[in-house]
Amino acid sequence: MFDIITSIFMAYVQLIAIIDPFAVIPIYLDAVSEVGSKQRTLIVSRISFVCGGLMAIFAIGGNYILKLFGISLPALRLGGGIILMAIAIDMLGGLPRTKSVDVEEFAVVPIASPLLVGPGAITTLLLLITIYPIHIILFSIIAVSITIYLVLRYANYVYVYLGRGVVTTIARVMSIIVAAIAAQLIHDAIVEWFKEVIH
Numbered sequence: 001m002f003d004i005i006t007s008i009f010m011a012y013v014q015l016i017a018i019i020d021p022f023a024v025i026p027i028y029l030d031a032v033s034e035v036g037s038k039q040r041t042l043i044v045s046r047i048s049f050v051c052g053g054l055m056a057i058f059a060i061g062g063n064y065i066l067k068l069f070g071i072s073l074p075a076l077r078l079g080g081g082i083i084l085m086a087i088a089i090d091m092l093g094g095l096p097r098t099k100s101v102d103v104e105e106f107a108v109v110p111i112a113s114p115l116l117v118g119p120g121a122i123t124t125l126l127l128l129i130t131i132y133p134i135h136i137i138l139f140s141i142i143a144v145s146i147t148i149y150l151v152l153r154y155a156n157y158v159y160v161y162l163g164r165g166v167v168t169t170i171a172r173v174m175s176i177i178v179a180a181i182a183a184q185l186i187h188d189a190i191v192e193w194f195k196e197v198i199h
Contacts, residue, residue, distance in 0.1 A: 081185030
C-alpha cells in the first residue's frame, strides 16, 4: 500500500510541476476579472474537468492517438508553441476578454490546453506510462485535477489581496514568459526535426 501511495505521489509531483496551475492564475484572473462568481465556478469546474479528461485520454491512449494521426512529438511541440505564441501576443495587446467570455471555449482554450495540459504535460504523461501502471497514473491525474480546481477556485482571494493593478502587471509579465515557453517549444521541435534530417 505504501509503495502505491508513493508511486501516485511521485507521478503527481512530476505532473503538477510541469502543469503548474499557479502560473496561470494571473492569466485566469485577468480574463475573468469582471465575470460573476457563478460563472467563475463554472469556468473553473470546466477547466479541471477538461484537464483531467485530456490527461486521462493521453495516459490511456496517447501513443495510439499520435500514431493514428501520424503526429510526432516535435509536431506536437511546434503546434502547441504556435498556439501559445498567439495567446502571448493577445495578452500583450490587452484586448478585453471579460464579459464576452464563453465558458466552454475559454475553459478548453487557452487555459485547459495548451497552458495547463500542453505538449510538456502530454510528453510527461507519455513518459510516465512507461514507468508506472495505468491505475497509478489515473489516480495521480485525479489528484492533479483536484489541485487545479482548488488553485483556480480560490484565485480570487489572491486577486483581492494583491489588487487589480498588481494582477494585471503580473499577467503582462506572464505573457512574456508564455511567449518564451512558446519560442522554446518551437525551437525544440525544429532542432529535433533537423536531427532527424541529418541522421
